[in-house]
Amino acid sequence: MSASVVVTGLGVAAPNGLGTKEFWSATCEGSSGIGRVTRFDPSGYPARLAGEVPGFVAEDHLPSRLIPQTDRMTRMALAAADWALADAGVDPGELPEFSMGVVTASSSGGFEFGQNELRKLWSLGSHHVSAYQSFAWFYAVNSGQISIRNGMKGPSGVVVSDQAGGLDAVAQARRQIRKGTRLVVSGAVDASICPWGWVAQLTSGRLSTSEEPDRAYLPFDRDARGHVPGEGGAILILEDAEAARERGARVYGEIAGYGATFDPRPGSGRGPGLRRAIEIALADAAVEPSQVDVVFADAAAVPDLDRIEAEAITAVFGARGVPVTAPKTMTGRLYSGGAPLDLAAALLAMTDGLIPPTVHIQPSPEYELDLVLDEPRAAPVRTALVLARGHGGFNSAVVVRAAGQDAA
Amino acid sequence: MATEAFTLDDLKAILLEAAGADEAVDLDGDILDTEFEALGYESLALLETGGRIERTYQISLDDDALTGAVTPRALIDVVNAQLSAATSA
Structure with a gap:
C-alpha cells in the first residue's frame, strides 16, 4: 500500500480574502470578491470584471531583495508559502534541505512583469529590459523562488495544464512524497490581471463580458455566459502522514485519490x-x-x-x-x-x-x-x-x- | 582627475533599485572591499546593476570587466575608467 499523504498547512490569497481565515469567513458568508478591474483601465476591453486580491502589499511580506525580481503572482505565492509553513508549524531551516520539495502549477507565468519588460523593449530598447526577465515571467518561477527562499532542494517542478494544473501539481507532490520526500510545498498562485494577460485570456472566448458583478459568472445557470478571471490561489503543505504524525502536526486531511x-x-x-x-x-x-x-x-x-x-x-x-x-x-x-x-x-x-x-x-x-x-x-x-x-x-x-x- | 564621477553612494542607490538589499547586510557599513557575493548579490543582480549603470551613465561596460569586479571598489573603478574614457574621447 502506498504511503498516505496529508495536508498540514494552508496559505491563501483569494479575491474575497487575503489569508486563510479571511477567505474562509468571506466564503461562508457568501461574500464575493468580483468587481471592476482596478489594476488597469479595462474600459477599452470587452471584459471588465475580475476577482482581484485585496490589500496585498508585497513589501509588507517580502525582503527588498525579492521585490525587483518578482511578478505579482510570485510575491503572493511566496507570502502564501510562508503562511502555509507557519500554519503547518514547519521551520524549513530545521529539516534536511533535500527532504523538502516544491511542486506548484502555473497557467501563464508572470505576465505583468513580462509586459512591463516588453514595453521597455519596444519603447526604450533592449538595454532597458531587466535581467530578471530571464526567469521572472517563467512558469516554474514560483516553485523556484519558494525553493530558494526556504532552502528546499528536494524534487521540485511545475505543472502547466491551465485550471487542472492545480490538482495535477498536488498529485505530483503526492508522488514525490510516496517516493521518499518528506514534505512538498504545493498548490498554485496565478495573477495576470494586466492588459497583456487580459488579451491572452480573451482569446479563449470564455470570458464573461457582463458588467454586473452578481450576474457575470453564472455556472449551471441558464444565463451562463463565460467566467470572470481572478487572481490568487492557495499554497498547501503536503507531508508523509507518518512523518506528520510523529511530529504531532495538525492534519487538515488526506490527499486520498x-x-x-x-x-x-x-x-x-x-x-x-x-x-x-x-x-x-x-x-x-x-x-x-x-x-x-x-x-x-x-x-x-x-x-x-x-x-x-x-x-x-x-x-x-x-x-x-x-x-x-x-x-x-x-x-x-x-x-x-x-x-x-x-x-x-x-x-x-x-x-x-x-x-x-x-x-x-x-x-x-x-x-x-x-x-x-x-x-x-x-x-x-x-x-x-x-x-x-x-x-x-x-x-x-x-x-x-x-x-x-x-x-x- | 579631481572628483570621482561615480561614487559608492551612486552605486548603492543603483544596487538598491536593481536588487534591493539583503536583510543581514548593512550597506551603510564599510563595504568598499567586501565581495558582492558576501553582500548578498549574485551574478544576475550584478548583471541587472551593470545594465542600470550603463543606461544611467550612457556607457558600455565590458562583460569581463563587469564579472571581474567582485567588490564595490573594483566596480566603481571600472565605471570611472569608462566615464573618463568617454569624456576624453
Whole structure:
C-alpha cells in the first residue's frame, strides 16, 4: 500500500480574502470578491470584471531583495508559502534541505512583469529590459523562488495544464512524497490581471463580458455566459502522514485519490473524459460514490461545459445524489490557483462541518444537481471531491478525506 | 582627475533599485572591499546593476570587466575608467 499523504498547512490569497481565515469567513458568508478591474483601465476591453486580491502589499511580506525580481503572482505565492509553513508549524531551516520539495502549477507565468519588460523593449530598447526577465515571467518561477527562499532542494517542478494544473501539481507532490520526500510545498498562485494577460485570456472566448458583478459568472445557470478571471490561489503543505504524525502536526486531511484524463479530439465521436477522471480518483481513494459528502465543481459557466460536468456528476452520483458547490463564483476562475483554493475550502469544510455556497446563480432545471446555494450548508464532511478542467481538454479530480479515516 | 564621477553612494542607490538589499547586510557599513557575493548579490543582480549603470551613465561596460569586479571598489573603478574614457574621447 502506498504511503498516505496529508495536508498540514494552508496559505491563501483569494479575491474575497487575503489569508486563510479571511477567505474562509468571506466564503461562508457568501461574500464575493468580483468587481471592476482596478489594476488597469479595462474600459477599452470587452471584459471588465475580475476577482482581484485585496490589500496585498508585497513589501509588507517580502525582503527588498525579492521585490525587483518578482511578478505579482510570485510575491503572493511566496507570502502564501510562508503562511502555509507557519500554519503547518514547519521551520524549513530545521529539516534536511533535500527532504523538502516544491511542486506548484502555473497557467501563464508572470505576465505583468513580462509586459512591463516588453514595453521597455519596444519603447526604450533592449538595454532597458531587466535581467530578471530571464526567469521572472517563467512558469516554474514560483516553485523556484519558494525553493530558494526556504532552502528546499528536494524534487521540485511545475505543472502547466491551465485550471487542472492545480490538482495535477498536488498529485505530483503526492508522488514525490510516496517516493521518499518528506514534505512538498504545493498548490498554485496565478495573477495576470494586466492588459497583456487580459488579451491572452480573451482569446479563449470564455470570458464573461457582463458588467454586473452578481450576474457575470453564472455556472449551471441558464444565463451562463463565460467566467470572470481572478487572481490568487492557495499554497498547501503536503507531508508523509507518518512523518506528520510523529511530529504531532495538525492534519487538515488526506490527499486520498487522484484521477486525470484528456478529452478526445473534437469530432472523434467519443465522449468527454471528466466522468472517467472522477471514477479513477474515487477508485484510487477506494471510496464509493455514496461516501462522498460534497463535490467542488469546476464550474466553467460555458453552457456546453456545464452540461458535460453536470452529466459526469450525475452519471457517477445519481440525480441530485451529492451536494455540489462552486465557491469560485465569489472569486472568479483563478486558473492554476483555482483548484488549490477549492482544496483548501474542502479541507476547511471538513474542519467546520460546513459546505460553502455557490452564489448569484439560478440553477438551470436541465442539470440534476443538488447545488448548495447562497447559504452554507451544515453537514458532516468526511470525503470531498474537487474537480478542475483545463482549456484544451484537461480533466482532473482529487479526493480529499478527513484525517484519521482509512480507506473503506 | 579631481572628483570621482561615480561614487559608492551612486552605486548603492543603483544596487538598491536593481536588487534591493539583503536583510543581514548593512550597506551603510564599510563595504568598499567586501565581495558582492558576501553582500548578498549574485551574478544576475550584478548583471541587472551593470545594465542600470550603463543606461544611467550612457556607457558600455565590458562583460569581463563587469564579472571581474567582485567588490564595490573594483566596480566603481571600472565605471570611472569608462566615464573618463568617454569624456576624453
